[in-house]
Structure formats: structure tokens, C-alpha cells
Amino acid sequence: MPENPAPASARVAVKRLPARGFYDRPTIDAILDEALVCHVGFNVDSQPFVIPTIFGRHGDQVFFHGSQASRMLRAVRGGIPMCLTATLLDGLVLARSAFHHSINYRSVVILGAAAEIVEPEAKVAALKVISDHVIPGRWDEVRPPNKQELAATSVLALPIAEASAKVRTGPPKDDEEDYALPVWAGELPIEPETQPPIPDARLPQSIGVPGYIANYRRPR
Amino acid sequence: MPENPAPASARVAVKRLPARGFYDRPTIDAILDEALVCHVGFNVDSQPFVIPTIFGRHGDQVFFHGSQASRMLRAVRGGIPMCLTATLLDGLVLARSAFHHSINYRSVVILGAAAEIVEPEAKVAALKVISDHVIPGRWDEVRPPNKQELAATSVLALPIAEASAKVRTGPPKDDEEDYALPVWAGELPIEPETQPPIPDARLPQSIGVPGYIANYRRPR
DSSP states (O other), X not given: OOOOOOOSSTTTSOOSSGGGEEOOHHHHHHHHHHOSEEEEEEEEXXXXXXXXXXXXXXXXXXXXXXXXXXXXXXXXXXXXXXXXXXXEEEEEEEOSBSTTOEEEXXXXXXXXEOEEOOSHHHHHHHHHHHHHHHSTTOTTTSBOOOHXXXXXXXXXXXXXXXXXXXXXXXXXXXXXXXXXXXXOOEEEEEEEEEOOOEEOTTSOTTSOOOHHHHTOOOOO | OOXXXXXXXXXXXXXXXXXXXXXXXXXXXXXXXXXXXXXXXXXXXXXXXXXXXXXXXXXXXXXXEEETTOHHHHHHTTTOEEEEEEEEEEEEEEOSBSTTOEEEEEEEEEEEEOEEOOSHHHHHHHHHHHHHHHXXXXXXXXXXXXXXXXXXXXEEEEESSEXXXXXXXXXXXXXXXXXXXXXXXXXXXXXXXXXXXXXXXTSOTTSOOOHHHHTOOOOO
């Protein structure tokens, strides 16, 4: 277990159940790297929006992308305050009382402002980071973005500077007097699992499923 | 396929790829009912926060809960603008070009303000809705919340009035000239699957795994 440093700010500190809060980069990075999608929060006219999107981490930055025309991209590329949250659901926690039921999960919250990546080579590199995050190995096989596609895409970088992880693991914690109740208690783990790949209808039969799809797994 | 009504407001309308936007309640409700967690977005001092939480739907309302002391609950029970987003990840979509890669997903965005449920009987009923959403059948077997637990819990109701669903399904859509590229294309479905339940260490061996855990499935 890595040492748990102090939070970067009061506002990013885990308030409820602070023992579940972690601020070390190995814990934060492992959650970001395993999560496939994140949820980005931002304001338009003081109304919060929360939108799911794919992303990728490279060093101290998280990249995400979208159409130049998307509301999310137009809002956050101005450098307004935003929040990026990645959540891994690990299972249900069944206690003897309704109150002590819980969820095993690992989540990361990053607060900050995103900067747009405009230089074309840096933009392509960031898109490769996102692609490698979702499907390692895929980028090198497919047609890379052309000029028009690149121009139509906004790529944003959010620094991992003000971030926290929150983690719950393990069995239920019941009140002592409830352990005698005749009710099943424990954990029901849940994991995302791939199903058999579905080839595109126009794919020639000679093109087999690549190894990175046949053996697809999130890093853990 | 149910008819697709107009969005309740301009701000909740799906802007990017509007053909993926749905505003009918059967589509919205089915996504809400299948999702185990949602992400709640709210502002504290103009900084957006996005926090994962469990929830449950009853009719035209979504209930969620937390500690009276939680930042999320303290912020949103004042009736400030919030956003609740539920996302189901259905799989990866592999195109012949990097640009046309996508994700199959179903998501719901609800904008509005939450009201706190204070009347104890209504509060217990809403907690049962959340419990039934996560594990149908569980509530009736466990010790119900006592006075102190109920007082320590905030329960909020968000109306499903300004809501939209966004859905992507099916194969990749490539540029016509890219179909000739010798690269695998198609879908990789991903589904959350339960793993064998883990009994609590203090559970008597005489108490077997209940059917609602042995046969646990999200509604679909």
C-alpha cells in the first residue's frame, strides 16, 4: 500500500468517511487507467451538466475529446471550472440491516480547468493516448485521422493536480447486535465482462479477430 | 419503438448527433431502472462536483440518499440546479478509421432541482425504492432503519421532468472508401456480470445464499 499524502486542497478532500480517501498517485492512476468511461461535469448558464465520455491518461494529464460542435467541448475548453469523475463498480455489499448496505467501488474525482490542445502533432498524440486507453494496439492498425477529421475534433487536457480517490472494499460492517439476525450477509462481486465479438456485416471472412479484442481486459 | 416526443427544454435536447436523442419515458425509465449507479452533478462555490451514488426510480421521481453530513446532500437539498446522469456501457465499436471508433451506450441526463423528503414514512418508502432498485427482495429480509439511522440519512427526490436519453447501438459506420481496408471491424459487447457471492466471515453456515443474490440480474 503506498503512503497516503495530504489532499491537494480542502475542497477535493474526501469529507464523508475520510478513511476511504486516498491522495497518492498510484491509487488515483490505477483507477483512471482501469475505467473505460468517465463523467465530466461543467456549467452552462449556472446549470450543471454531467456527460459520459471516454478518456485516457498520460503522465499527469487526462485527455478527452469530442466534436468541435459539442456543448461539453465548447463549454470546458474555455478553461471554466470542471470536474472529471471515474467510477469502478466492484460489487454489492449486503449487511444485516438496511442502513449498513453499501457498494464496493473505486472512484476518482479531479477538479480543475481543461486546456485545449491545438498543435496538430500534440493533438494526434493525445488522441492516440485515448485510443490506447480504450483498446491498446488498435491505433497502429487503423487509418489515422486526416486533416478534416482532426479539425473537427477538440482535444482537451485536464491536469491531475487536485484529485482524490475514494475506495470501499471488503465485507459489510454490521452493528454488533445485528450479527445474530438470521439473514444472509456478504458481498456480490460484479465485473464487466466481454461477450463474443460481433464482426461487421461488411467484413471479409478472411480477416480474423485480433488478439487485442479476443483477449480484451481492462488493466487491473 | 415508442414515439419520440419533443424535448422538454432546449437545454436538455441532445445537441450532438440528435438522431441518438430520445425523450419518451419508456426509453428513459428503462435506462434508469437498469443502471445501478448514477452520477450527480452540483456546484459548491461555482465549482462543479460529480459524485457517484445509488438511486431508485418511482413513477416520475428519482430518489437518492446519503448522510446528512455529506457535501452532496447538503448542497443539493437546498434546491440548487443539479444534474443526474445514468450511463450503461454496452460495448466498444471498432471502425476501420480511428475517427469512426465509438462506444455503444445508453445514458439518461436529468436536469432539475431536488427536494428533501422529511416526513418519516415517506422517507422509509423512498429508501425502500432505492433498496428495491439495487437488490429487489432485500428490504423485506433485513432490519429496517431505526429512528437514529433515519435521522442521520437525507433522502432527496428529483422529478423526471427535464430529461433526455442518448443511445448508440449497432455496428461501426465507416467512410465508404475505408471498407476496403484490411482491418477487423465490429463490436465488442461488454456486460456487467456477477461473480460467486462471498459470504461474510461471521455468517453461520446454515444460512444459504438467497435466490435474489444467486440469480441476480439487472432488468433489461
